[in-house]
Amino acid sequence: MFDNKEHTNIEQLGEFGLIKHLTKNIKLGQPSTIKGVGDDAAVLDHSGKKLLVSTDMLLEGIHFDLAYTPLKHLGYKAIQVNLSDIYAMNGIATQVTVSLGLSSKFPLEAIEELYEGIYIACDKYNVDIVGGDTSASKQGLVISVTSIGYAEEHDIVYRNTAEEDDLVCVSGDLGGAYIGLQLLEREKQVYLENPKIQPDLEGKDYIVERQLKPEARKDIVELLKDIGVKPTAMIDVSDGLASEILHICKQSDKGCNIYEEKIPLDPMTFETAREFHLDPTICALSGGEDYELLFTVKQADYDKIKFKMDFTIIGHITDAAAGCNLITKQGNVHPLKAQGWNAFTNLT
Amino acid sequence: MFDNKEHTNIEQLGEFGLIKHLTKNIKLGQPSTIKGVGDDAAVLDHSGKKLLVSTDMLLEGIHFDLAYTPLKHLGYKAIQVNLSDIYAMNGIATQVTVSLGLSSKFPLEAIEELYEGIYIACDKYNVDIVGGDTSASKQGLVISVTSIGYAEEHDIVYRNTAEEDDLVCVSGDLGGAYIGLQLLEREKQVYLENPKIQPDLEGKDYIVERQLKPEARKDIVELLKDIGVKPTAMIDVSDGLASEILHICKQSDKGCNIYEEKIPLDPMTFETAREFHLDPTICALSGGEDYELLFTVKQADYDKIKFKMDFTIIGHITDAAAGCNLITKQGNVHPLKAQGWNAFTNLT
Incomplete structure (x- = not known):
């Protein structure tokens, strides 16, 4: 899959090196993001608005097959799947955290491709990446995204409020x-x-x-x-x-x-x-x-x-x-x- | 591992049945939790406070070994690991989302044990479970937790603010x-x-x-x-x-x-x-x-x-x-x- 590309072994980078490498190009655009990646937790300010939080996990072999899923598309999709839940509340998505479990068979260049899709999606939908976790996985690729957004209380739309004749x-x-x-x-x-x-x-x-x-x-x-x-x-x-x-x-x-x-x-x-x-x-x-x-x-x-x-x-x-x-x-x-x-x- | 216990096949329950079963005993205690599990996203209100968000993923074979890790302890630990990041910001943890990737070898009773540990930890630390995702995993057990908390702006403690002689x-x-x-x-x-x-x-x-x-x-x-x-x-x-x-x-x-x-x-x-x-x-x-x-x-x-x-x-x-x-x-x-x-x- 990665045969024509340069290979950098992620073990050489180590966990902190990898996180640094992958997050160095993060640009924060949301006024509600006070502090993003780099501390124990992200700090956000959605003062006066209701906060919306949703999370989804994508697992190799269950939700995607790397045989025909380009990693860039996969990164893009992992974000979309999560933002979709915020929009389904009639809210505006503003931040995501991205946790990855990575097989050691993945060279750095593959992870960069995955992240490129994540970046493109976040950029297009005006969402900040504010945290995450990166770990080895002994099994397959695991992507867990949590999305955060906001809405005015009177704008939020739930599932349980449909009325007859709607x-x-x-x-x-x-x-x-x-x-x-x-x-x-x-x-x-x-x-x-x-x-x-x-x-x-x-x-x-x-x-x-x-x-x-x-x-x-x-x-x-x-x-x-x-x-x-x-x-x-x-x-x-x-x-x-x-x-x-x-x-x-x-x-x-x-x-x-x-x-x-x-x-x-x-x-x-x-x-x-x-x-x-x-x-x-x-x-x-x-x-x-x-x-x-x-x-x-x-x-x-x-x-x-x-x-x-x-x-x-x-x-x-x-x-x-x-x-x-x-x-x-x-x-x-x-x-x-x-x-x-x-x-x-x-x-x- | 589960040989002396009752076995219920999770495939019979299906994804929604399993989620319903696992979340039916959730009690919400935080005034900031407006809506927990059951819609596309949780709705929270931390008005006037800064929001803290952190996420961690635990993967079988990397972060834990089921040979000597009781599932109840593992659920408990998965929550602690995440709350720890909120406390490290000098904040108060209030909510978590819990995503699980479950091997089909797990009977329902095993997942209940895992969840029992999650519940005990959340109850003890006064934290609401407000969302999550449950999926099959072809490989091993995957637990991804996102924790949410709050702090007054002047109370937040970052990593980058140590001074000489401290x-x-x-x-x-x-x-x-x-x-x-x-x-x-x-x-x-x-x-x-x-x-x-x-x-x-x-x-x-x-x-x-x-x-x-x-x-x-x-x-x-x-x-x-x-x-x-x-x-x-x-x-x-x-x-x-x-x-x-x-x-x-x-x-x-x-x-x-x-x-x-x-x-x-x-x-x-x-x-x-x-x-x-x-x-x-x-x-x-x-x-x-x-x-x-x-x-x-x-x-x-x-x-x-x-x-x-x-x-x-x-x-x-x-x-x-x-x-x-x-x-x-x-x-x-x-x-x-x-x-x-x-x-x-x-x-x-």
């Missing part, structure tokens, strides 16, 4: 990340069987990028603020649409009707799902990793959102007794089930 | 955690060679506990406040006294004289080091994992601290040109070197 909206399109993963897995198998065959990803950039380099939807949070719409409930789509809408309905003690024909699918997602003999709707419902925002909006806000291209109205909230249903294109009613990607059954 | 103090005693580890490693080897021989840890409780169940020194932060002493610089002893005092001196652009005869050693640490043909002073200087607080105090505060039993004056800060020195019992001057436990060379 419109259910989702940003972007769904299922692409999952079908991109199927494609990468297939090309990996082809390569393993015959290393001379080059991966065939031609024309599939969009879905491959959805898997390898997702974007957290900070822009949606900003857009909703601009048009004066505060969602009544919100969550990010990490485990698939079905799992996420069930979280909102269960925690809000409500039901929902989701219309299959309204679920936004990119044409490439649709086409490639067909190639794999998969139902594109199932990819959207159960695929996950799209990191879009799923939110509910009062009917009264319909006029403000009806012409917005960045998200789609896919259904509405009902009372709990009506259950959580998918209305198919044929008009059939199916109870929604969370068959999201399960990190545990994945192991079996 | 007294260097350290809480408790040093080297015990390291020599406890040597003992556990020896007994593991004996056991591996002959499983019929029971581990011989008789009378060694103190040093074994120093390794397996350290206590972060919240009490020292409180004591210093009570006696009206604000340290000029502070750090926690995770990598050994030498490494930590060098951090303070380097970041403060100062030197120091540390007196070997003043370094606090428990008699059991001293005795057991001798049994292992190790120099007890080297264990204190380079052993690490004691999680004591190392801090500097103005000479003017000497009268306030001179009779305190909870910490020891072990030297003083000099100008940078004088270097960082250990004055041996024989009066020889040796430059201090950080030969702390290095997570990377450890792998070789």
Whole structure:
């Protein structure tokens, strides 16, 4: 993987040397960052605002496969996955801490690539890296990110506050990340069987990028603020649409009707799902990793959102007794089930 | 390891089931915790105070060995290691997030044991668990904790603010955690060679506990406040006294004289080091994992601290040109070197 590159052994640098090397280019841009890397703890000041904190861990072999995941993309994605949770609270992300468990097989140049992706993501989303931990790992690569953000109390959107008749909206399109993963897995198998065959990803950039380099939807949070719409409930789509809408309905003690024909699918997602003999709707419902925002909006806000291209109205909230249903294109009613990607059954 | 216990397969529970099971007994006690586990992010309010954030990752095979580490102790230690960083800023720890990577070989009961230790530590130190992530791990157990605390701006103590002539103090005693580890490693080897021989840890409780169940020194932060002493610089002893005092001196652009005869050693640490043909002073200087607080105090505060039993004056800060020195019992001057436990060379 790193054969054409320069190799610097991280053991020579030692832990403090490595941390120093990796953090020397950190630029702090947030007024709320008082002290970043370099002491026992970071010092932050979000005076007057509510603080938002979220954390996610990515493990090699479970959440990513280095056979087809460029380290720069992985670093970028590790940040996006975490920022997405802050935006899902209708907040602004401001800081992250990044802990890495690194196999000794990694030369310094590989870790630099990983960090480059982390830097690019933080820079683009205006987030400061304020701390972390770097250690050897005897097993595989481990990336644990904690993201910190803020919001005014009246702006925070929880999962458990959807109301009957609210419109259910989702940003972007769904299922692409999952079908991109199927494609990468297939090309990996082809390569393993015959290393001379080059991966065939031609024309599939969009879905491959959805898997390898997702974007957290900070822009949606900003857009909703601009048009004066505060969602009544919100969550990010990490485990698939079905799992996420069930979280909102269960925690809000409500039901929902989701219309299959309204679920936004990119044409490439649709086409490639067909190639794999998969139902594109199932990819959207159960695929996950799209990191879009799923939110509910009062009917009264319909006029403000009806012409917005960045998200789609896919259904509405009902009372709990009506259950959580998918209305198919044929008009059939199916109870929604969370068959999201399960990190545990994945192991079996 | 879990042979006499009930086994519940975590795959049956699934990720959400497991999280629900593990978090159902969380009690929130901090007024600053607005919303804990259960949404995309935790919501906190530390209005008017500066926020402190620190993170540490513990990896199986690097930071702990399950052959001799009870899971309850490990959970307890994972929290202590993190809180220690908040206290080292002279702050009060209030919240933690806990991310776990779990091997599928772990039955639910094992994870419950781990969590029990986490709960006990959080309860004892009055800290809320407000978030986390739980995932399968294909390799070993991974524990990543982020701790959050607060302090008034004028109370925060950094590493880089030691002044010439300040007294260097350290809480408790040093080297015990390291020599406890040597003992556990020896007994593991004996056991591996002959499983019929029971581990011989008789009378060694103190040093074994120093390794397996350290206590972060919240009490020292409180004591210093009570006696009206604000340290000029502070750090926690995770990598050994030498490494930590060098951090303070380097970041403060100062030197120091540390007196070997003043370094606090428990008699059991001293005795057991001798049994292992190790120099007890080297264990204190380079052993690490004691999680004591190392801090500097103005000479003017000497009268306030001179009779305190909870910490020891072990030297003083000099100008940078004088270097960082250990004055041996024989009066020889040796430059201090950080030969702390290095997570990377450890792998070789």
